[in-house]
Every structure is written in C-alpha cells, then in structure tokens.
Amino acid sequence: MNAFSFLISTVFDLYLMVVVLRIWLQLAKADFYNPFSQFIVKATHPIVGPMRRVLPSFGSFDTASFVLAISVVVLKFVTLSLMAGAAISIPTLLLVSLVSVIKEAGVLLFWMLILRAILSWVSQGNNPIEMVMGQLTEPLLAPIRRILPPMGGLDLSLLVMMIALNFLNILLAQYVPFWASV
Secondary structure (H helix, E strand, O other): OOHHHHHHHHHHHHHHHHHHHHHHHHHHOOOOOOHHHHHHHHHHHHHHHHHHHHOOOEOOEOHHHHHHHHHHHHHHHHHHHHHHOOOOOHHHHHHHHHHHHHHHHHHHHHHHHHHHHHHHHHOOOOOHHHHHHHHHHHHHHHHHHHHOOOEOOEOOHHHHHHHHHHHHHHHHHHHOOOOOOO
16 A cells, blocks of 8 residues: 555545544434534534435434445545556445445444543543543443443453454454455
8 A cells, every 4th residue: 555545545534433423423312512522513514414404314313424424435445446546346335335334333432442441540531532432332331231240340341342342343354245354
C-alpha cells in the first residue's frame, strides 16, 4: 500500500467511525447534549440532515446515517480501486461495504471497551467522553453483569465482552466472504 492509499483509507475510516457512532448514539438513546455527542452530530449533520428528508427513520434506527455509512465505504473502495486501476463489480462492492460497516461497528465497540477499562483505573468519571462510552456500552455489559457479578471489586464483564467480540470476529472471518479482508 502506498502513502496515498494509506491516507485515503485512513480519512474514510475515521469518517466512517464518526457515522457509526452517530447511528450507535441514536440506538442507545445517549445524551445528545454531551460535548462528544455534539461533535458527532455536527460532523455528520451537513450530509445526514438533507438525507433525512428523503429517508425516514425506522423507530430509533436512523436510515439516513446507515445509508451514509454504506456510501462512505463505497466511496472509499471506488477511490482506492480507481487509484489501483482495478475493477470492482457493484454487487461485490455493496456486499463489501455492508460487511465493512458491520465490522467497523465491532472494532469500534472493542476499542471503546478497552478505553473504558483503562479510564476506570485512572479517571474520576467526570469526563464527557467517558459518560458517552458508558451510555453506549452499558446496554451490552448489563446482561453479562447479571450472570457474572463483580468479584472482589473487579468487573469482569468488559473482559467477557472483549473475548466474545474476538470469538465472533474469528468465527465470521471463517464464514462470511470478505470479512477478513476489510
């Protein structure tokens, strides 16, 4: 991979992360007045706002943001393919884009869990980013805590969730086309 491909891939991946966070914030009904949430909304609203006039939401699932996430990945792969001089078929492109968005959500969750674990050791809990991370990850960790309560002050739910995410990633790499390559 040359330097320009790396740069283009990184820029698209960072924006995809912001769009996936917007979808996740709405699904988790996180505090949108939090400064971190406001950054996510402001970074995506110029594109999502007009799209919402055409694409209605289904309950708390924001269809416009999901279409934007797919579009970001499509643009990324089209740009990289044009730079490499390679051809890609439209059905393959759409499948790779869907897989890439789902995988990005899992990677984002994994890193958010790691950050939350590290911050639990050093932070006082007053950080706005830490509050949003708690709102986003708590619905996934609460069922694990009901089964596996804290032992001796240690919350093992983060570890169980990270192991489950790695297991799922390895399993999907075996059975889902393009999972390991995106």
